[in-house]
Amino acid sequence: MNTRDRIIDAAEQVIREHGIAGATTKRIAQRADCSEALLYKHFTGKERLVLAVLLERMPALAPALARLELEAGRGDLVANLTAFALTALDFYTKAxxxxxxxxxxxQLLAGFREMLATVGGGPHLPIERLASYLSEEQRLGRLDSALDSATAATLLMGACFHRANLSYFVTLPDEPARWAQDVVRAAVRR
Structure with missing residues (x-):
């Protein structure tokens, strides 16, 4: 394993054990068995390191969106969206x-926002890509043309985000797969 990956793994472990506030670069470097100087050689700041943990160690939304986009016009629409919703739920739960x-x-939030603006990233992008996929399904005649694709994408992603947060506070009564299918059907009524 290369040094950069070791640092990201260490950061993920330290964040899970100590939270963001306790995840100091000193503590992360110690866990990665490297110096803080070497950590800063790979990451310009804690914001970049947190982003790397989110993008590289959490269940990835980008590959799931790419798979979904490849399925436009193919397969069962509800099944395709349900599989994506389960990935989004897993991502939001772990993140x-x-x-x-x-x-x-x-301070970290301000730096993180600035970094996202610089790299053109952010949590709105998966919603935009999902809306584009839904628009393509509309164009192909598989979804009602009256559906507002941006609203449907926001509802679906928002429901996944909300359920993930709820799962930290209460035991949810229904199975995630059944829940995801029901949410998809509600968001994209055909």
Missing amino acids: AGIASGVIGDP
Whole structure:
């Protein structure tokens, strides 16, 4: 394993054990068995390191969206969207601790927002890609043309985000797969 991957793995472990506030670069470097200087050689700041953990160690939305986009016009629409919703639910569930830590630290949040703006990233992008996929399904005649694809994408992703957060506080009564299918059907009524 290369040094960069070791640092990302260490950061993920330290964040899980100590939260964002306790995940100091010193603690992460110690866990990665490297110096802080070497950590900063690979990551210009804690924001970049947190982003790397989110993008490289969490269940990835980008590959799931790419698979979904390839399925436009093919297969069962509800099944395709349900599979994607389950991936989004898994991502949001695993990323919640990191995201809440970033939100809870004003300085880290400001730096994270600035970095996202610089790289053209952000949590709105999966919603936009999902809306584009839904628009393509409309163009192909598989979804009602009256459906507002941006709203449907927002509802679907928002439901996944909300359920992920709820799961930290209560035991949810229904199976995730059944829930995802029901949410998809509600969001994209045909």
